Amino acid sequence: MRSAALSLGLISGISAFRIPLSQALEQLPLADARKELVSSSGLQDQIHASNLLDRAKVLYGLAEQAIDEYNHPTRVIGSKGHLATLDYIYSTIVGLGDYYDVTNQSFPAVSGNVYESRLVLGHEVPVSARPMGLTPATKNKQPVYGQLILVSNQGCDVADYPSDLAGAIALIKRGTCPFGTKSELAGKAGALAAVVYNNEPGEMSGTLGTPSPNHVATFGLSDTDAAPFVHKLKHGKKVDSIAYIDATVDTIHTTNIIAQTKGGNPENCVMLGGHSDSVTEGPGINDDGSGTLTLLEIATQLTKYSINNCVRFAWWAAEEEGLLGSDYYVSVLSEEENLKIRLFMDYDMLASPNFAYQVYNATNAVNPVGSEELRDLYTEFYVSHGLNFSYIPFDGRSDYDGFIRNGIPGGGIATGAEGVKTEEEQMMYGGVAGDWYDPCYHQLCDNLGNLNATAWEINSKLVAHTVATYALSFEGFPARTGTNSNAMELEKRKYHGPKLLM
Template sequence: MAPSYLSLAFLLLGESFASQLPLFESASTSQIHLAAKKELVSSKSLQDSIHADSLFERAKTLYSIAELGEGEYNHPTRVIGSKGHLGTIDYIYSTIAELGDYYVLSNQSFPAVVGNVYESRLVLGSEVPVSAIAMSLTPPTTGKEPVLGPLALVSNVGCSASDYPDLSGKIALISRGECPFGTKSALAGRAGAVAAVVYNNEKGALGGTLGTPSPDHVATFSISDSDAAPHIKKLKNGELVEASAYIDAIVESIETTNIIAQTKEGDPDNCVMLGGHSDSVAEGPGINDDGSGSLTLLEVATQLTNYHVNNCVRFAWWAGEEEGLLGSDYYVSVLSPEENLKIRLFMDYDMLASPNFAYQVYNATNAVNPVGSEELRDLYTEFYTSHGLNFTYIPFDGRSDYDAFIRHGIPGGGIATGAEGVKTEAEQQMFGGIAGDWFDPCYHQLCDNLANLNLTAWELNTKLVAHSVAMYAQSFDGFPKRTSFEAAAVPDALPGKYHGHQLQL
């Protein structure tokens, strides 16, 4: 059960989470002398140090840490605020600390909001919509008891107060679209609704988050377009549809922490940065999502200590990614312009070992992202091509921790192996696996455990991570120089449909 992984975490976080170590230190003369005895890192040598069995041993340790969450959640989890996540932070921190003085190690504490839905139920008329899902960060129904009332169809897409009549004692039925789910819930609450239901304006089921909590939010569900359609028809015909809603949930503020490790050696004004997230969802242990990415970083960071670097390398393990990219958002938000410009690029590594994998590369182009993003994209694709492997481009749409970086002018990109997307027949021909199944059939579920890892994909992708680190740790020759920390094109390119894995609007 690895109980020792809690002790250092509590020391790191403390009661106020205030302990902050310096982000940078100048290398001492002895450190520089020691580094001079090491060979300059090369892609081949760093790749050769990566082995699947070492990665899997780390995964076994991480799963035992996830089991620390069983007392509160009745199953293994590493969700922020849990003992499983505290143990994860301890494991990462202590592993890097044991490597000696190669890195400057710091923990960055920040406030976070976490929610948990224990039980929920929605009835519309005489039907229980099979697609009904309580939205993330929803408050409970009043008194955590069922509420009853007539269903009321909100005008337009519910983004303006004028769309909401007096809804006292009613349950609002609102179309998805144009504005965040949290805005819709708050407007319904201000109009007196006792609960809200957001239905999809596209085909299929709908899940999402209310985002930053508001005192105006009401208990909020989402349902599919098909589950909503018969009730919308009745309401438009003037028929009465009685409804009931019940949610037992909590939304609370906590503090959590990012872990940052930067090489003491290397040009501190030209840093290559890479990150993965240390937390899982509450529903499971998260061994692929993102145990695979965070352990890849840990293994590469360990092997890198055998080499000399010309440019500094900065590793980050973000907390709160599953709650809406909280850790990476916070990190970038507190960077001064001068520190921002020292980060030449950011590489995101999230879900590298999906069982039904595809080799996926974020389609980050310079046209709509900070210049340098496309050069990073091409480094990935050239690696796969050089190994005779297929790859696909996937949207660079704000679903992972690169989002804050590119919004603040830092070139970014990354690779993945797929989440809840369905593998096509063409992708089956390219990568094997099963067409029609999710890339990760255990995405955000209890079964994201040790059996949920494709070790072939994980080892290959970890070698690619090692390649990306080695290339930029050697030199930024030919890579676009940074001259600004503004990225005016990015907000238009990313309208904010996603912020992390959850839909916002």
């Protein structure tokens, strides 16, 4: 989740979305007459920060089940913490009675763990050096020694890799093609390891993506740390280097959990999801415990009401490994089942401590039609409550990506990850300018102390508002016409998940 703001604003003069009573009555035969028909105000009234925080305490306790294996709490896929999370979600939904049909969807997922790493260039240990996600280990999980060799251009063609790279360590500029392609070409050229340095200011947290037998141990490096070595190599000087990564890349099976209401029109489903897993480094109580638990609480409270359109909740696994769960789910949908999903809403990180109210800037011009209507529903909510909001890029960093690639309108809200809060945003939301929205993003400290209860409750009420709105009626919302996406240049995106791809 996951981006800095594109534009900021408090929009005035927009009234809150309302469903005319006549439209609701026209759809009433689809609802369960034994229960009150869902309303936005009614469902929102059931959402309380105290209930969310109680669930967070449970979730942290589940993450602690992984301490024996990982030496700290985590809910990474394959861990006891994640297995316990799945059991908690499933048992909670099943315990609600016969309101939902619940499905466990198992799928293969690539999981990577780095246990130790070190990069030495000349006599320096660059502080920004980070192993790429899904990197293999160095040979025999031992340090490798070699000259640092500069690769030409951006290292996207075989011809860019010099003949003397065999037995050396490749230094490659970021840009043009994915990191996985650079690592693979370096491996084919005989490199012992690869270092990809940033072509823009800042550090770099990337992933190699789908494993290849030709990948070599690969680090990411900031532009600043790389600059003196690039200069030396361009002037013919030698740089002795050492690379070491102890890592594993395995394929395991993990599980998506899908819960769909038995009531409501099954041909018109409002779908929403969040991911159930965390990174290896921590328990993930904000990322994405906050989204996971918001969905669980709303699914619980929705059982008090009847609905006109079906509601489908999803808890994705392996989001942190590259959106694997949501991608798999969409990939196996038939065209008929795809078209039953009127829209998908992504909820990833709703309680960041240094929060901003962020809305994905999903326009119809470059996304499936309906995405912009959903975006506007979010902004209308914030405006109606006198709250500021920020538009953020709809750039592929979370689980909506597979949906919009397959023609399903999408959108979502968030409260920020590693992006830096500006002074203007401090005026809008409070908090600390110059700090990350979530200073504990992807770290061990993403625990119970890493939640802003006020932001979490407001955003959970907004999620409830979206669910109630579309569970009641899709009047005025664009009809689905096909599964082809009008999203532009999707394959050129830098992200497919939380880590950079290129």
